[in-house]
Amino acid sequence: MDLITFGCSFTRDNYQGTWADALASGLGLTLDNRAERGSGSEFVVNRILASNLTDSVVAVMWPSADRIDLWADHTVPHLQGDLEYAAWLDGVQPEFVNLQGNRSQTTGFNLNGNWPRGYKEHYYKYLYSSYQSAHSLYRNIITAQLYLDSISVPYVMMSSITLTNPLIMWKTPFEIEQSIYSKINFDRFVAGSEGFINWCVSNRKPFMNKWYPTEQTHADYCQQFILPKAKHEFRNLT
Numbered sequence: 001m002d003l004i005t006f007g008c009s010f011t012r013d014n015y016q017g018t019w020a021d022a023l024a025s026g027l028g029l030t031l032d033n034r035a036e037r038g039s040g041s042e043f044v045v046n047r048i049l050a051s052n053l054t055d056s057v058v059a060v061m062w063p064s065a066d067r068i069d070l071w072a073d074h075t076v077p078h079l080q081g082d083l084e085y086a087a088w089l090d091g092v093q094p095e096f097v098n099l100q101g102n103r104s105q106t107t108g109f110n111l112n113g114n115w116p117r118g119y120k121e122h123y124y125k126y127l128y129s130s131y132q133s134a135h136s137l138y139r140n141i142i143t144a145q146l147y148l149d150s151i152s153v154p155y156v157m158m159s160s161i162t163l164t165n166p167l168i169m170w171k172t173p174f175e176i177e178q179s180i181y182s183k184i185n186f187d188r189f190v191a192g193s194e195g196f197i198n199w200c201v202s203n204r205k206p207f208m209n210k211w212y213p214t215e216q217t218h219a220d221y222c223q224q225f226i227l228p229k230a231k232h233e234f235r236n237l238t
Contacts, residue, residue, distance in 0.1 A: 001237065003029040004053060006044050007061035008113070009212070010160045010196060011035035014091035016208065016215040019196075022222035023059060023230060032056070036097055038087030038111035040067030043099075045140040049147060050099040057234045058148060058155035059226070061196065065137035065161075066114050066130070066170040068123050072096055073107045082118035086110045114169045130167055131174035137166055142183050154234050158190040158226065162198045188233070190225045199225075 005011055005020040012018065012035035024031035034047055040063055048060070072079035086094040089103055089111075096108030116124040141157070148155045161168060163184070164176065186192055191199065200207070205217040213221075 001029060002032045002056045003027060003059065004032045004051065004056045005035055005059045005061075006048055007035040008039045008044075008063040008111075008160070009035070009037040009087075010063075011061045012037065013212070014088075016212075017218065018215070019061065019218040019222040019226055020059065022219040023226050026222065026227040027057075027230060027234070029057070034101060035061075036087070036101075036111055037089055038067075038113040039063060039109075040069045040111070040113075041065065041137045041140040043069040043109055043111060045144045047099050048144050053148075053151065053153045056153065057230070057237060058153055059230065060144065060155065060157045062137065062141060062157065062159045062163075062166075064114065064168040065133040065166040066128070066168060067133075068120060068128075070110045070119065070123075071108070072110050079110065079119060080106060082110055082120075085112050085115075085117035085120070087112050124170065128170060129174070130170060130172045133170070134166055134174055135177060135180055138163075138180050138184060142180075145185050145188065154237060155188060156190055156226065156230050156233050157188050159193065159195045160197055161195040163193040163195070166195070190229045196221060 003024045010018060011020050012033045020031060020033050034051060044062065070079055083094055083105060086096055089095050089097055095103040096110055097103050098108045159166065199221065200213045200217055206214045208214045
């Protein structure tokens with residue numbers, strides 16, 4: 001049985017281990033890390049839907065809501081020209097990536113996180129709203145939960161940012177639609193709606209740089225919150 005993880009660079013980092021490595025070690029499972037640097041929640045949910053999850057357990061750390069994942073191919077050459085703004089998925093060069101994890105210079109999702117670069121600059125200027133982005137995240141969480149429940153795959157989830165205000169850079173006031181938010185199954189969430197980064201800040205945990213908690217901080221969070229929850233949800237399976 002494998003542990004399959006999904007998320008952004010808080011889940012899969014080129015420079016240090018993350019909570020995903022600590023969780024796999026704590027459970028004694030082989031890690032299949034399907035997170036990608038710079039990804040938003042739309043990429044995450046689509047990769048979950050596109051994945052073969054047979055004989056596995058799943059853990060997801062949802063990215064912040066203020067991200068947009070743009071697909072580039074020959075039908076949108078202007079987005080192909082945005083390659084220079086794509087995330088350095090392997091830490092060596094910018095690349096696009098598809099839902100199977102294949103990387104390319106010509107085809108795939110441009111994942112660059114929250115930064116307003118290339119055509120994403122137009123998105124943040126003309127189309128972005130905190131309300132729409134937050135509720136898109138909630139919808140993607142609900143979709144992933146319904147899918148994983150439907151195929152009887154055990155899972156745990158957590159959020160990088162507190163879900164009641166899941167924004168990092170583009171913070172403007174918005175009202176939560178409780179009729180949507182209430183459909184999230186928080187019983188499957190680690191530490192309720194509190195985010196990993198919020199926990200790090202409130203507990204004065206060390207950061208590697210401005211954005212990334214250290215590997216030891218990841219391990220501490222895993223030991224305190226994720227591993228006990230995972231052992232409960234995956235009992236009799238691992």
